[in-house]
Amino acid sequence: MEYRSASIMQGAEYANVRALYRSSGFSDEEMKKPIIGIVNSFNEICPGHANLRILTERVKQGIYANGGTPMEFGTVGACDGISMGHSGMRYVLPTREMIANDIEAMVEAHKLDGIVLIGSCDKIVPGMLMGAVRLNLPAIFLNGGPTLPxxxxxxxxxxxxxxxxxxxxxxxxxxxxxxxxxxxxxxxxxxAVPTIGSCAMLGTANTMCCLAESMGMSLPNSATIPAVYSRRYAVAFETGKAIMELVFKNICPRDIVTKEALTNSIRVNSAIGGSTNAVLHILAIAYEAEISLDIFEFGEISISVPHLVPMIPAGDCTLLDFYEAGGVQAIMKSIRSCLDKQDITCNTKSLDENLSICEIRNKNVIREMDNPVHQCGGIAILKGNIAPAGAVAKPSAVPSSAHHFVGSAHIYESEEDALLGIRNGEVVSGEVVVIRNEGPKGGPGMPEMYKAMKLLVGMNLGDKVCLITDGRFSGSNNGCFVGHICPEAADDGPIAYLKNGDMIEVDLNARTIEALNVDFEQRKKETSYEYNRNVKGYLHHYKRTVSSSSNGAIIPNRD
Structure with missing residues (x-):
């Protein structure tokens, strides 16, 4: 079999390529082997990525051990936690597309034969998976592991x-x-944070690492190994060996990331009570893989599986407990009867083969289907006159007393205004806080309303106030909240025409969100609404090209 890289490694016409590799110290023998790109998102800012240099070296050793030549390159890796609650958060979701584009550009420019993707945190993981399925060359993902709690x-x-x-x-x-x-x-x-690693609760980072494993793009039993455990480095070596098997057998991401695999991941997300941001990211991965999947189908799949793992913020367990109980493979075994058949995963085995050797080690942490933490699924997609194109809630993290909430609107035009108002004691029990102009276009960048909701929970208002927004939330949020309201205010959505005092009803059981006795069409005729943030640089381009969050907040990249 002739590898892709060989097309620019042979003959007099490509002597310049060989000379450039020799100038970096590569030998003739190394240049004859498959060239494997290692996408390393290490930086010294993000604590979830602090160990990626060491992991990358172990991956290289695994690649060499199984007949390949590794070549490392970098990409960005922003920390959501450090970016939270200020203007920097507007840049974080847009880095997802940057990462996918970086990977495409580097792999195609240099005709690489396969890629190992190494990252841990919120937008890095989906960005890498999006790049992998877009390119559709042999690929495997390795995360850095969660922190200890x-x-x-x-x-x-x-x-x-x-x-x-x-x-x-x-x-x-x-x-x-x-x-x-x-x-x-x-x-x-x-x-609260004693070691390096991605945050110990089931936020977006650990959610997406778990879903990468559930869809078959990471080695079984790898996603939840703590960052500081020695097993994490052994798995890095095994990942390096595994990418070579994928290259030798020409197994590509779209062979693994099928509609069935994504459907399984949605069910796993529901069972573990994963982040609301998984909706954005699964839809975006589906787009890159050219798989038909919409937000309402996501919702219907989600409600088919109850919440089975009581992880923070929807319980008292952490990723450490989940790891010790058996992790992703164990929860998939628990819901095996609901899963679709998957013929191949990144270890070249089928899902059934992988699950046949899996053990559920703690049934208090990983429950059976007939003994759920919550009967409802982890994610609910709502619809109503405020959100005709959908909105996202997380019933497993909402107090049961607030699953049906009716209150009067208290409107803020931005996250900054809302934080100031909440800290000044403006919000009172029985209100529905509305934060608008924070969607993908309006933000721009769809920042998280994490701090606002956490403040309300800390003020003992988590079940007494509901917060709704066209922005999004962190996977670590709890309390009564609904995000991703579509169309967003910047797209002239109904949320733009809500007024202070409007009565709003949120019903998670019925999956509806309604402004009571409001005729939005009439309001649009009577009222003009415009709120615009002047932005420049990358956010200027992002604002002009990004799609609705109900479409995954993707930037379309094909005709």
Whole structure:
């Protein structure tokens, strides 16, 4: 078999290519082997990526051991936590498309034969998977692993013995209400995140790493290994060996990431109570793989599986508990009867083969279908006159008392205004806080309303106030919230025409979101609405080209 890279490695006409590789120290023998790109998103900013240099070296060793030549290149890797709650968050979702484009450009420019994708955090993982299915060359994903959780045995708001990064913002709200002391607040800040790794709860980072494994793009039992465990480095070596088997057998991402694989991942996301952001990312991966999947189909698939793993913020367990209970393979075994057949995964085995050797080690952490944490699925897609093109909620993280919520609208035109208002005590029990102009175009960049919701939870308003927005939320949010409202305000959606005092009904059981006794068509005739942020640079281009969040907030890239 002649590999792709050989087309620019042979003959006098490509002597310049061989000379350039020799100038970097590559030997003739190395240039005759398949050339494997390693996409390393390491940087010194993102704690979820702090160990990626070491992992990359182990991947290289695995590639060499199985007959390939590794060549590393980098891409961006923003930290959602550090970007949260200020103007920098507008850049984070747009990096997803940057990463996919980086991968495409580097792989095609240099005619690489396969790629190993190495990352851990929120937009990096889906960006890498999008690039892989777009290119459709042999590829495999490796994550850096979650952090170990902090330990808090007394007055733990999650009810267990562990805490994570998301408790800090919640504690700010509690501090403002006088519910905790400043000494306690400082202790939480200093003890919530004891090691490197992606955040210990089931936020978007760990959700997407778990879903990469569930769709077959990561080795079985790899997603949940803590970042500081030695097993993480062994899996990196095994990943390097595995990419060579994919190259030798010409198994490509679209052989693995089928409609059935994505459907299975949606069910896994529902079972584990994964991030609302998974909706954006699964839809975007489907687009790149040229698979037909829409937001309402996502919703119908989600409700077919109940919530089975009580992970923070929808329970008291962490990724460490989930790992020790058996991780992704174990939850897939628990819902095996609901899963579609998948003929091939990145270890060249079928899903059935992989699950046949899997064990569920703790049935209190990974429940059976007849003993769910919540009967509802992890994700619900809502529809109504506020969101005719859909909205996203996470019933597993919403207190049951707030699954049906009716309240009067308290409107903010931006996240910044909302944070100021909440901190000043403007929001009261019984209100529906509306934050608009924060969608993919309006933001631009669709920032997370994480801080606003966490403040409300910390102020003991999590089930007494509902927050709705055309922006999005973190996977670590809890309380009563609905995001991704479409069309967004910047697309002249109904949310733009809501007024203070309008009565809004959110019913998670009926999957509806309605403004009561409001005729939006009449309001549009009577009212002009315009809110515009002047942006430049990449956000200018992003704002002009990004699609609706109900389409995955993709930037279309084919005719």
């Amino acid at each position: 902090g330990r808090m045995t007394e007055n733990n708001p999650y009810g267990g013995q562990y805490i994570d990064h998301s408790i800090i913002q919640q504690s700010e709200g509690a501090l403002k209400q006088g519910l905790i002391s400043e000494e306690m607040f400082n202790w939480v800040e200093n003890n």
